[in-house]
Each structure stands twice: as structure tokens, then as C-alpha cells.
Amino acid sequence: MSANPPSLRPDLAPAPVFSSLSRPGQPRIGMVSLGCPKALVDSERILTRLRAEGYAISPDYRGADAVIVNTCGFLDSAKAESLEAIGEALRENGRVLVTGCLGADPEFITGAHPSVLAVTGPHQYEAVLDAVHKAVPPSPDPFIDLLPATGVSLTPRHYSYVKISEGCNHKCKFCIIPDMRGRLVSRPAHAVLREAEKLVEAGVRELLVISQDTSAYGVDRKHDLHPWKGGEVRSHITDLAREMGRLGAWVRLHYVYPYPHVRDLIPLMAEGAILPYLDIPFQHAHPDVLRRMARPAAAAKTLDEIAAWRAVCPDITLRSTFIVGYPGETEDEFQTLLDWMEEAQLDRVGCFQYENVAGARSNALPGHVPAEVKQDRWDRFMAKAQAISEAKLEAKVGTVLQVIVDAVDDEGATCRTMADAPEIDGNLYIDEGFEGLAPGDIIPVTVDEAGEYDLWGTRA
Incomplete structure (x- = not known):
């Protein structure tokens, strides 16, 4: 088994898992x-x-x-x-x-x-x-072609992504996703919850909530009410997370824009209703860079917000992505980002070097950063992130963590803690005493060793 590389791209999904049987003549x-x-x-x-x-x-x-x-x-x-x-x-x-x-x-x-x-x-x-x-014209046989109750899944059976909305209302200058996928369109709350419930009933142990802007869920619907379990549920991320947390699976939130109401999710994490994990795309820390990106520019207030989240839920894991080498970024502005990172002490970090994208407004900005400077800043940024990650993981040695098993082979079991999303974060490896484990098992593990991004442990 090998440890995760330090530069996994946070925009990539896990590799699809295909499993198919077919009858003779089936297209x-x-x-x-x-x-x-x-x-x-x-x-x-x-x-x-x-x-x-x-x-x-x-x-x-x-x-x-x-x-x-x-x-x-x-x-x-x-x-x-x-x-x-x-x-x-x-x-x-x-x-x-x-x-x-x-x-x-x-x-x-x-x-x-x-x-x-x-x-x-x-x-x-x-x-x-x-x-x-x-x-390829269809040729169905209604007596043979049976569809799984949960539909076709391209992820391992024990976890599944649940998309709660499509599109985005933001106009970040570096992004053309709203042009391709349109403005925010949220799914009805009861439809999301019914899908999640079916997945859990089928054996899914972890639900990964995704969208372009998860914390904006329901804004387009004016947070309307929907019937659910003999009552009503609002199309609002706090209500949705609370109800999903009652289904008996791990619930992990991705792509959470740092609106003020995100603080209402933190008590749910402290209570154990949903995982203490927030994936928030901060993108940068210097206010002038953020303004050129057309993003909120209150980085100092963000530090205060992070401190408030940790006060309510000390075990919270914060993941984010950043862009270095954005047009006009000066060395001082980049240093501000490094200083902010030192103070914020984020647990999981991904980073992109800025690229022009056809149709993006940032292409026309002055002061594009040379490729070699972008590479140097990326290297320095990742070195900072790596040092923070290594120190945080070292502090876990000797503790007992709940982990979910992703894979088991002859060498051991590959697992993830509550602090780790599939593919983009680290792993916890069990090299001894893993016999009898199967993907989807959730077990306590004592952490014995830490690396830059991964942990090793034994069953508690």
C-alpha cells in the first residue's frame, strides 16, 4: 500500500467503479x-x-x-x-x-x-x-433487465455522492462553471432525503453531500417547506444536514461557501449528527486578490469565524482549496496568504496554479504571473501546507479514531478517518490484525504512526 501523493487535485472525483453483467444480444x-x-x-x-x-x-x-x-x-x-x-x-x-x-x-x-x-x-x-x-437502439427485456433499487453507482458500495443542487449564482472572475451549468437550481428537500434514505437502506455507510455551492442550497426555492416523515422540512442546508444525520450514516459536506449561516452547522457536528468536516473554497487570503477574483475580501473575519467554529467543535476538520499566481498577485500578497495559512492551521489543503480559461473574465486582468513564479509559489505554499498537515497528524498518535474501511488486500486495510474524504484527503493504514475486515466497516483504531498526509494504526 502506498501513501497519498501530496498534490492530489481537489477537482477530481474518485475513479469510477464499473460492474456489469449482460445477457446475449444486450446493447x-x-x-x-x-x-x-x-x-x-x-x-x-x-x-x-x-x-x-x-x-x-x-x-x-x-x-x-x-x-x-x-x-x-x-x-x-x-x-x-x-x-x-x-x-x-x-x-x-x-x-x-x-x-x-x-x-x-x-x-x-x-x-x-x-x-x-x-x-x-x-x-x-x-x-x-x-x-x-x-x-445504439435499445432492446429491453422486461423479464430480465432489473434495475438496482439505488440506481447505478460508480463509487464503492459503502459510500455515495448526493448532489443537492445544480449551478451557481456567484460570478468569480476565474470561473466559467455558472456559464456552463447555469444559476442555482436546488432539488426539493424531500427528494434529496428520500434518495439518501434509499442509499443507506442499500448499505451505504457514508453520504458525501455535493453541489456547486452547498451552503446556498434552497436560496432559489426561498427555503420552501416539503413533507417529510409526518412533518415538514425546509429546503435549507441546516435542516437538510440535520435530517440526513438521522439516517444512521456518516454525512460529509463538500463545497460549503463561507456564508454566516454556516456557523449553524457546527453544533450539528459537535453533537455527532454529521461529520465534523467542512470543505470550504477560500481561494486566497489577501483582500486585494479576493477583490480581483470578485470574492468576499474579509480574510481577517474568516479567521475569527474559524476560531468560533473550533470553539464549538474542537475536532472540526477544515479542508480548502487555493489559487496561487492569480493575475496581479504580488510577492507581498502571496506572503499574506502564507501568513494566513500559518494562523488558520487548516487541516487539508489543495492548491491550483492559476490558468486562463476560455470565457473567464480573469483572462483580461493585467499583471499575469510568469509560469516559473507560479510554480515557485505553489511549491512554497504546498511546503507550508505539508508542514501543518504533518504536525496535526503527529498530534493524533496515541489517540483512538473511528475509521471507515475502503479496501482490504493481502497487505492490509486502507481506511479513512472522519477527517478524510475519498481520494482528496489522506488514508489510515492497518498493516496487522486486519483479517475479517471488509469495505464499509466502521471500527475504532489506535493511531501508531503519522506521516505527512497519512496515518498508520492498529485495531483498538
Whole structure:
């Protein structure tokens, strides 16, 4: 077993897990799912609909009658990865349909790959299905083709992403996600809770709540009421988190914008209703950089807010992402970010070097930072983050933590603590006495050893 590398990209979902059986003559569709967990949920929804119509899922190119590539358009580097994946699917299979964020610019795709069968944009499920029907007509057998109660999942059986809304109302200058995915559209609270309940009933032990802006959930619905369990529940993140916490699974919140009402979530964490974990995209700490990003610029108040969260819930884990080398960023502004990091002592940190993205307003800003300076600042930032992480993990040695088992092989068990989300955070490894453990088990572990990002321990 190997420890996590220190530069895992926080915009990437776990690798999809495919498992499929098919009957003779059943049409088979392959899926390449790129980008973030929100895109992975879109892939799951597409495949669930296709399975309901009698399609099998192919885990490889050669066994598929056609391949769907769900693309990412977050950064120019992600766009390049998407084009490369489309090209690979064309070479290996030849019949390719493209969807996802990059599909919002179909000419960009067809200009590079004119032979793709169809291009659709993000969360255009009906259009994707229509394109699949045209390329590979369905051939369902209602007596054989049974759909799992929870639909098709591309994650391990013991955890699942639950997307509570689509789109975003922010206008950050470096981001084009609102242009691709639109303004905030929240799902009804009872629909989210019913999905979460079904997942837990099917054996899911951890629910990962995702959206473009989780703390804004329900704003577009004016926090309307919905029937639930003989009463009513508001479409508000606090109410939603409280109800999800009653389902008996770990509940982890991602992409929580630091609105003032986020402080209302912290008592739920202190009570154990939801995991003491907040994933908050701070992006930077210097007020002038934040203003150029068109983001709130009260970094000092953010430190006060972090202190208040920790006063209520001392065990809270804070994860965030940052951008270095943003246009106009000076050495003094970058040093302010390093100083802020030293004071904030965030537990989990990801970092991007700024990239131009076609259509982003930040492209036109003056003072673009040379590549070598961006790399130097990224290196220095990650060194600071690594030192903080190492010290925090060392302090856990000798303590007993609850962990969830992700995988077991001949060498040991790979687990995660409450402080670790799949793929983007660290692991806890059990090298001895792991016999009998299975993915999804939640057990107490004594921490014996700490590294820069990972822990090692024995069953308590």
C-alpha cells in the first residue's frame, strides 16, 4: 500500500467503479467519466436511465457498442484531458458520444474530433439518451433487465455522492462553471432525503453531500417547506444536514461557501449528527486578490469565524482549496496568504496554479504571473501546507479514531478517518490484525504512526 501523493487535485472525483453483467444480444454502453464528483453523479444518472431502458454497462472499450465521454471544462488543462480522452475512445472504439461541461462548447469538441456522434452539454440527460438511442437502439427485456433499487453507482458500495443542487449564482472572475451549468437550481428537500434514505437502506455507510455551492442550497426555492416523515422540512442546508444525520450514516459536506449561516452547522457536528468536516473554497487570503477574483475580501473575519467554529467543535476538520499566481498577485500578497495559512492551521489543503480559461473574465486582468513564479509559489505554499498537515497528524498518535474501511488486500486495510474524504484527503493504514475486515466497516483504531498526509494504526 502506498501513501497519498501530496498534490492530489481537489477537482477530481474518485475513479469510477464499473460492474456489469449482460445477457446475449444486450446493447452495451461504455462510460468515461472525467472531472469532479458532481460530474460523477451525472454519469451515474445517465447510466441509471440507460440500465432502466435495457442497456448493459461495458467496463471497457471493446465490449461497448458506443462510448459516452463525460467531460470536464474546469481548467484549460482539464479541457485538454477531455479532448485526449475523446481521442482515445475514438481510437479504441470509434463510436463516441460526448457530454458534460465541455459539451457547452460543441464546436471546440467537433473542431478537434469531427467524427464524434453527438455532443450535449452538462446535465442534459434527455439529450444524452436521445443520442444513445440513435447510435445504439435499445432492446429491453422486461423479464430480465432489473434495475438496482439505488440506481447505478460508480463509487464503492459503502459510500455515495448526493448532489443537492445544480449551478451557481456567484460570478468569480476565474470561473466559467455558472456559464456552463447555469444559476442555482436546488432539488426539493424531500427528494434529496428520500434518495439518501434509499442509499443507506442499500448499505451505504457514508453520504458525501455535493453541489456547486452547498451552503446556498434552497436560496432559489426561498427555503420552501416539503413533507417529510409526518412533518415538514425546509429546503435549507441546516435542516437538510440535520435530517440526513438521522439516517444512521456518516454525512460529509463538500463545497460549503463561507456564508454566516454556516456557523449553524457546527453544533450539528459537535453533537455527532454529521461529520465534523467542512470543505470550504477560500481561494486566497489577501483582500486585494479576493477583490480581483470578485470574492468576499474579509480574510481577517474568516479567521475569527474559524476560531468560533473550533470553539464549538474542537475536532472540526477544515479542508480548502487555493489559487496561487492569480493575475496581479504580488510577492507581498502571496506572503499574506502564507501568513494566513500559518494562523488558520487548516487541516487539508489543495492548491491550483492559476490558468486562463476560455470565457473567464480573469483572462483580461493585467499583471499575469510568469509560469516559473507560479510554480515557485505553489511549491512554497504546498511546503507550508505539508508542514501543518504533518504536525496535526503527529498530534493524533496515541489517540483512538473511528475509521471507515475502503479496501482490504493481502497487505492490509486502507481506511479513512472522519477527517478524510475519498481520494482528496489522506488514508489510515492497518498493516496487522486486519483479517475479517471488509469495505464499509466502521471500527475504532489506535493511531501508531503519522506521516505527512497519512496515518498508520492498529485495531483498538
